[in-house]
Amino acid sequence: MMQHFQIQLWTYGTSKIMVSRNATDYALRWWPDQKPEFLSLTPGGPEVRYLRVGQGPALVLLHSIRTQLDLFQRVIPKLADRFTVCAFDYPGFGWSEIVPGADYREPAMREHVVNFIERLDLPDVTLTGESLGATLALTTAAMLRDRVRQVVAFNPYDYFPGVERANLLASFIIKSVRAPVIGPIFAGMESRASLAGILKGGFHDPRSLPSDFIDELVRGGKRPGYSNVARGVYKGLPSYVAARSYYPRIDVPVTLVYGDHDWSCPAEREANRARIKRAKMIVLKNTGHIASLESPEEFARILIETL
Template identity: 55%
Template sequence: MTAHVATALGLEAQNYARRWLKCGEIAVATLRDGTRIRYVRVGRGPNLVLTHTVRTQLDLFQRVIPLLSPHFTVYALDLPGFGWSDLRPDAPKDEPTLRAALKDFIATLGIERPILAGESIGATLSLSLAAEVGDAVERVFAFNTYDYLPGLERSNLLASIIIKSVRAPVVGPVFAALENRAITGGIMNGGFHDPRSLPSDLLDEYGRVGGRAGYSKAARTLLKALPSFVAARARYRAITAPVTLVWGDKDWSTLRDRAGVEAAVPAPDVITLERTGHFSALERSQTWADIILAATAAAKATAIR
């Protein structure tokens, strides 16, 4: 196991998480390239690594982690350029770069044979990393993979206008500078069947994070790199770990998008959640946890026989 000494975080990066994380560790892992990654670690049992969606951070899993931590050692991280991890606005945010960071995070903390569970780009990264490392991953749960275009633009009209503006050479920087609570909330509401599932105080936290110097530029870099997540689908055929694909019936993906993923992954289990949008970890947290618990329990029972 790799030796790692956790680094304490400043209060600003801990305050919100401590509202919902009553016990456990909130700390920083430093990757090989010097990038500092905020993460939480809580619970005991098999290792489970949670990876978040576009524009969010580990707090996306605030309703899921308390349900899973009695059964797993749960790790959740802010990917580079998200949440309270290092921004480095000019650094690449493409799928291979973020996948390498996720792999390095797991190695830095000495997390052995993790179960990977992710939402959106977190699901795509979990699948592509499993394809890369083979048996070093126990299992993958991929909720609403984001490996198609357009994606976020389907959220609502506001999202379509903002995301298209990002690609414009002059207008893009102007719109990106409008990173604020109203715009973020307006876009994210399109990712829920019931927008009331988005906690108001979490939206406040996204606003605080969005105000960090360089955050808008980092977000713009990611949005321009989304085609690399589409390309990642070609990697899925190399996955050897068991995979469960989960879709919200109101997710941004079309039936054709979903069929493409299901055909690319070797023999996945497929689940569709009713009355559920893209941010299913918030909207269907109990079901999210139940899916992971049921599949891992069934696998354990099979192994014992």
């Protein structure tokens, strides 16, 4: 029987918000036998939903813009017999705690990743991310050298205008959400159709987008306060372009993996490879920006071969 949580009052800084958790909401519909948990990243700080499964060397998976740990639903089961796989919803994302007025720029998000790794006391970590998560994996490796073994970065999000390259719908909505005055209105108007339309721009073959994954994102996006999170995330995206300045500080091996139909252009990919002194590059055929869902076999294979 699914567990139900009572409403509790959580405190973060000077803000207090009500959190209601129903296990039927945050359960893994793609892997019902596994149950995610919650932990505070810092004493009194935001609580996040996370999954820890499998055995072997530590592997931390970092998800992308407007998604959550379920982004990796097609790869985690393939990796759990080789790695101790850990993934979490960033604060405000998915089913993690929403903190009013939180900062979603790269430095603040990187701090969440560092706190997550230290909170679980993970050693010798392979940091793997996709899109925004790939950039966070790279910058975290630059700052947390003693715990990171290597980085595998799938389609790093570190170029302008980023997600607006997905399609015309994405360009219109993202610009509108970031705009003054009308921004909060557009942020609160997200629908299943608009979300699916934007996400499809991240695939070479849009049929690779799972319908149940969209449903999961819609469920989390209906939580009170989520529209403010979305606006904060989109407004903070330029900070991920600026984060490239950390790349030369990375001292561990890095594998950059790009879909041949990623939003980035070849010159931008090559520039990243040149910035990182121990980097190699792999290009996946017939793959767009969301490789974990479009090419999960290749995604898993690359990680397993790094062991």
